[in-house]
Amino acid sequence: xxxxxxRYTPDPRTVTALRTAAAAGKRIASICSAAFALAEAGxxxxxxxxxxxxxxxxxxxxxxxxxxxxxxxxxxxxQVLTSSGYAAGIDLCLHMIRTDYGAAVANxxxxxxxxxxxxxxxxxxxxxxxxxxxxxxxxxxxxTPLPPERGTACADTRGWAMRHLDQxxxxxxxxxxAGVSVRTLTxxxxxxxxxxxxQWLLHQRVERAKELLETTALPMDQVARACGLGTADxxxxxxxxxxxxxxxAYRVQFGRLGTGAADDTSSVA
Numbered sequence: 001x002x003x004x005x006x007r008y009t010p011d012p013r014t015v016t017a018l019r020t021a022a023a024a025g026k027r028i029a030s031i032c033s034a035a036f037a038l039a040e041a042g043x044x045x046x047x048x049x050x051x052x053x054x055x056x057x058x059x060x061x062x063x064x065x066x067x068x069x070x071x072x073x074x075x076x077x078x079q080v081l082t083s084s085g086y087a088a089g090i091d092l093c094l095h096m097i098r099t100d101y102g103a104a105v106a107n108x109x110x111x112x113x114x115x116x117x118x119x120x121x122x123x124x125x126x127x128x129x130x131x132x133x134x135x136x137x138x139x140x141x142x143x144t145p146l147p148p149e150r151g152t153a154c155a156d157t158r159g160w161a162m163r164h165l166d167q168x169x170x171x172x173x174x175x176x177x178a179g180v181s182v183r184t185l186t187x188x189x190x191x192x193x194x195x196x197x198x199q200w201l202l203h204q205r206v207e208r209a210k211e212l213l214e215t216t217a218l219p220m221d222q223v224a225r226a227c228g229l230g231t232a233d234x235x236x237x238x239x240x241x242x243x244x245x246x247x248x249a250y251r252v253q254f255g256r257l258g259t260g261a262a263d264d265t266s267s268v269a
Contacts, residue, residue: 002089003033003052010037018043022079029081029096031089038080039063049082050075102256103211154178154189161201165208165228171197205229206238213251220247 001018018041021028030038035051036059038044045065050056056070069075074083074092083092090113098106157178161169174197175185189197208227212218218226224235232247239247 001029001034001037002031002086003036006033006055008033008036010040015041025079027079027081027096029083029092031083031092032085035059035082036062038082039066043080044082047077047080048075049077049080050084051082052085099254102214102254103207104215107207107211154185154192157185158193158200162204165201165205166226167228168230169201169228174201202238206242209235209239209247210243210250210254213247214254214256223247 001014014037018028018037022041022043028038028043030051032052033055035044035049036055038049039059039062044063046067048067048069050069050072051059053070056068059066060068060070070084072084073088074081074095076095081092081096083089094106094110097109157174160177161174171182171185174189175182178185178188180188186197189195189200193200195203205227206229209223209229212223212226216223220232220235224230224232227235229235229238236247239245239250243250245253
């Protein structure tokens with residue numbers, strides 16, 4: 001459900017429809033101020049949620065039972081998802097696609113929509129909470145994406161790096177491919193991508209690792225080598241830092257093959 005960004009009183013017919021859908025076990029998502037409708041229907045009571053920052057105070061005042069997070073882009077709490085503004089709604093939709101179809105499909109959709117297909121690890125939090133009433137594990141998820149790319153001068157080099165993630169690429173390698181100095185590459189890269197070349201490269205390696213964990217049964221050391229992270233220990237350290245999950249726990253939760261790995265299935269807060 002999409003909101004307008006302005007304060008409004010939800011239509012009773014909409015509220016009834018939302019309650020009916022929730023009772024049927026449907027997944028329900030709101031973008032921007034549509035969180036008010038979910039809150040009016042009681043679907044956010046006791047749940048963590050977010051909304052457009054300009055309306056956060058009003059939502060908190062009108063619906064004090066909502067655990068409002070007004071400093072994140074989107075939140076998933078069980079079958080209920082909420083995003084802040086419209087741009088964050090795109091990230092929320094990509095998250096749902098990724099949950100249903102995997103990282104590779106979500107990234108293709110993002111590229112087709114001309115938005116960043118990547119996710120920043122360091123800004124991502126997972127928390128596992130057991131819901132005894134309904135006997136399922138609830139995932140609470142918040143995430144902040146990398147800035148959208150704002151230029152194409154380094155596009156060829158980014159594409160080349162993506163095709164060689166299994167190799168130990170350096171700043172010098174990237175600059176040589178771009179035909180510029182390391183200093184010029186760093187300046188242009190940051191201007192276009194919002195991050196340094198090595199930050200971008202590390203993020204792409206972690207994203208590739210996520211795709212491999214979701215779509216293959218490769219052992220962890222092979223996943224690490226294929227995405228350029230070197231060793232299974234390095235893979236584990238980076239994935240835990242960016243998602244809060246070990247590689248095998250991530251595979252169990254998001255894998256598309258229905259199989260898990262055998263190293264360590266614990267989650268990390």
